[in-house]
Amino acid sequence: MFDLKDLYQEVIVDHNRSPRNFGKLEDADRVAEGFNPLCGDRLNLYLKMEDDRISDIRFDGSGCAISVASASLMTEALKGKTRDEAEQVFNEFHDLVTEKKPEDTDSITHLGKLAALLGVKDYPTRVKCATLCWHTLHSALEGNTTPVTTE
Numbered sequence: 001m002f003d004l005k006d007l008y009q010e011v012i013v014d015h016n017r018s019p020r021n022f023g024k025l026e027d028a029d030r031v032a033e034g035f036n037p038l039c040g041d042r043l044n045l046y047l048k049m050e051d052d053r054i055s056d057i058r059f060d061g062s063g064c065a066i067s068v069a070s071a072s073l074m075t076e077a078l079k080g081k082t083r084d085e086a087e088q089v090f091n092e093f094h095d096l097v098t099e100k101k102p103e104d105t106d107s108i109t110h111l112g113k114l115a116a117l118l119g120v121k122d123y124p125t126r127v128k129c130a131t132l133c134w135h136t137l138h139s140a141l142e143g144n145t146t147p148v149t150t151e
């Protein structure tokens, strides 16, 4: 039988075990640092911009399975996207995970693999783990140099 929850779980385990785009990006032109004191998740996000497009994106750091899987999935989803497109994905993901917007088939299809993280919305403390990388991305795109914290 096809169980969506199991599939989501598998995606998270896989991305935590072998995170994509992990490691420093030497020629990054934007770097941002994020910290979630509640859980101890720390990450550095590296961006290489080509005009308004994210031509490369990588991350490193350490944290719980959710924070690592989320950052890994995010980098996969955003490579090649423009800044506006990236902010759109961020807003969509954020609205769903904080339940500002009800989950519907359209938004789930839109998010693709990122939808695997929507299960965290039942656990408010885990929402911070899942959104840390997104807040860090936002800061990197804005060119902020102050470290991001979820508190």
Ligand code: ZN
Binding pocket: 036, 039, 040, 041, 063, 064, 065, 066, 067, 128, 129
């Ligand atoms: Zn965490």
